[in-house]
Amino acid sequence: MNILYDERLDGELAPTDKAEVLADLQRSAPGLTLLHREEDLRPFECDGLAAYRVLPMLVALPETLEQVETLMKRCRALGVPVVTRGAGTGLSGGALPLEQGVLLVMSRFNRILDVDPDARIARLQPGVRNLAISEAAAPYGLYYAPDPSSQIACSIGGNVAENAGGVHCLKYGLTVHNVMKVEVITIEGERMTLGSEALDAPGLDLLALFTGSEGMLGVVTEITVKLLPKPETAKVLMASFDDVEKAGRAVGDIIAAGIIPGGLEMMDKLAIRAAEDFVKAGYPVEAEAILLCELDGVEADVDDDCATVRAVLEKAGATDIRQARDEAERALFWAGRKNAFPAVGRMSPDYYCMDGTIPRRELPRVLKGIAELSEAYGLRVANVFHAGDGNMHPLILFDANREGELEQAEAFGGKILELCVEAGGSITGEHGVGREKINQMCAQFAPSELTVFHAVKAAFDPGRLLNPGKNIPTLARCAEFGAMHVHNNELPHPELPRF
Amino acid sequence: MNILYDERLDGELAPTDKAEVLADLQRSAPGLTLLHREEDLRPFECDGLAAYRVLPMLVALPETLEQVETLMKRCRALGVPVVTRGAGTGLSGGALPLEQGVLLVMSRFNRILDVDPDARIARLQPGVRNLAISEAAAPYGLYYAPDPSSQIACSIGGNVAENAGGVHCLKYGLTVHNVMKVEVITIEGERMTLGSEALDAPGLDLLALFTGSEGMLGVVTEITVKLLPKPETAKVLMASFDDVEKAGRAVGDIIAAGIIPGGLEMMDKLAIRAAEDFVKAGYPVEAEAILLCELDGVEADVDDDCATVRAVLEKAGATDIRQARDEAERALFWAGRKNAFPAVGRMSPDYYCMDGTIPRRELPRVLKGIAELSEAYGLRVANVFHAGDGNMHPLILFDANREGELEQAEAFGGKILELCVEAGGSITGEHGVGREKINQMCAQFAPSELTVFHAVKAAFDPGRLLNPGKNIPTLARCAEFGAMHVHNNELPHPELPRF
Known part of the structure; x- marks a missing residue:
């Protein structure tokens, strides 16, 4: 397949003169708010993935469609890359600025x-x-x-x-x-x-x-x-398990029973204890895993579904099943889950939040694999995830002040994502690829597939000016990463699972 | 936006030597079934849209992935276009062969x-x-x-x-x-x-x-x-109306009441009478329109929904509402609807089946517009459609043996599709664009949008060998059609509604 776009790679963008770009934009888009002093740029240096920080060349805060149009046309003409940012809450560095680029902040389009x-x-x-x-x-x-x-x-x-x-x-x-x-x-x-x-x-x-x-x-x-x-009613069941793989299997069983819960979440022992310490949600701290299963819809339907799910959970080996008594307890059950990340954060100086997706039926196997990796790397993992759709958020606990632990955590995280790919899943569930996972895209896709991605992008953006260096790696980057792969993980690129 | 693909247009494909292509494929893909004699090609000259017929150069019936791979590589090398065909039931000529092309029939991949x-x-x-x-x-x-x-x-x-x-x-x-x-x-x-x-x-x-x-x-x-x-149960309500616009409004009311029916179909008087004559479904032949609303799910839920829908229909002015007594009557209600096309076919020497989609709230206005056009063109229309999702199938009745009626029917059909586009809808619901509606795509999309379509296609198929002349018109074709437009319909291309 031919590559139709400019062969320019990340970091090889032509250096541009900041003063010149600023003057051009001020002239061509009158009224457009442009930030250019270091102290004004500083708040925009990262998104929710604060591990990566880059000061943009300029920040633009347009208020009209005409300003956006002009900005885009001028950046295209000048060859200046454009990174668009919303609220900046992304967790994969998708809105990480470029030193030579304009950060286009859309926050004023808020109606x-x-x-x-x-x-x-x-x-x-x-x-x-x-x-x-x-x-x-x-x-x-x-x-x-x-x-x-x-x-x-x-x-x-x-x-x-x-x-x-x-x-x-x-x-x-x-x-x-x-x-x-x-x-x-x-x-x-x-x-x-x-x-x-x-x-x-x-x-x-x-x-x-x-x-x-x-x-x-x-x-x-x-x-x-x-x-x-809005659903007429919502009820939540909490099931305890003495074995994390059993809980994983129960997830598949619920879906196979023809139920589609409004939410189906899973937490393992470490996550349960952290959340209970923090929120006092009433979680069973001796359990190896819990499932939270919310059913929503019309009253009669929800009652039927609760009975079906209860039967499935019992058959799957749940040691205890509780239904939230009222709205207050339902809210409390969810408060534990929703605060699981900060709760785990209280247990460890640092944690690394992963985001992989796997087919539901692979949950027990992948959970086992993560436990084995945890042993091998000597780092604890708290598992908290959207179990129903196979979207896992393992949190790797480490201490960045201890020599080598950050690197160990990153290597462990990489292994977890490879495990997801091997299981027929993907390297991201809902956090995106962004800057963070661009190397893992090389494991997920074959070069011919990445080439099609680039060609499709080129159909919209032949100059590769929109958010370069994110989401889709260049083949050069993959070649480099592929070499790393062979060395570290004994997984040469061509043999990685494709899907 | 740059156009990145070969500028070759439909009908300007380089002429290829049939014998040479046949010999090449026989040599490079041993075991691949290739049809080349006229009598063998004849059954493949059209799909479900029999109005367009073209004899392909060759028909290939591969049985293995390797044969498909080789066929594609050789066609790419020889510059021979490839049209893929499934069962050939499509209604927009998407699988219409090309005289200079290979028809790739995938029917043997049937496991x-x-x-x-x-x-x-x-x-x-x-x-x-x-x-x-x-x-x-x-x-x-x-x-x-x-x-x-x-x-x-x-x-x-x-x-x-x-x-x-x-x-x-x-x-x-x-x-x-x-x-x-x-x-x-x-x-x-x-x-x-x-x-x-x-x-x-x-x-x-x-x-x-x-x-x-x-x-x-x-x-x-x-x-x-x-x-x-499979849903536990399904029930169907049939509502009669003395006014087709009232029926159209009831469709929106049902959805606005928070109900999502398993099926929500509408027929007007002409369609009702035709179907009743043909199937004896028990339809009210004096009604101006009927709605068939099927509700599926668990028993209790379906009963609740039936009551809600009944109340909505009454408020919307239904003159009669009947619930199918049993499975047999439910099947009969649907048999009328499913046979509406052939039933209408019995009433007229020819009919032209349209397939446009509009936002539900526009149903009453578009129905009125169709009625006015029917008057203006002096041709009857039977309206049969998936009302719930705004997918209309007006059937224009005409007699091709009467001088000029075919042209009148086609012009009328074009007007209906324009009405759909104006109403914020689209020129196809479920039948695709294919060959049939390629000109209407010029009304639906602006040149800049069509250019992006072509560029995206080029990312996969830079040589434009896959099904050329279907789905996405060239700008040259639109320029030609746009000119026609100005002449016939007083709608110059740049002012056509865009969305």
């Missing part, structure tokens, strides 16, 4: 343009916070389903860029399943509409392509999302 | 490779019939949801190529929502895997891009689909 309760859709600017959508829809008994943990702060534009998930995505889908239409501006400064309010759109499905593309294809300027009716 | 009831997935070769998937899953209480009317005959590979829908797609989604992974072979003869069994896959969403791409990006050689548990 809810329309909520149409009859059509059950909302039209939004990209800077609208995820939770604000549900708040605006609440008077109509509606809500927006995808609910990343950062939903108080994260923006819908960033959700589209990362194809964000959440506790409810098992039942209600990822962002891609809840977005109907987006307005975008390309690096050429052209406006495009992808998708439609109708069920299907002819031509190629560029809307799905764009969703999760991590700012590599264009800038989203407006989003139309589906709203769902 | 069900695996049904995994625990993971609720099935792995299939592309030639497997849609209904055969549900038959294979039935022993486990599972089924495959998308159900195009042609499901007895159409193949899952063709469903992926066209992103097929069906009566149940309102609730259960289109093909794209029910496919997890596909194996493909590119025009370079390279194998790729798109998607995964995990909920999300990193990188760009090439699986969604591929689904519905009408054979323009590669050949699908294996498909992994989701299976769903």
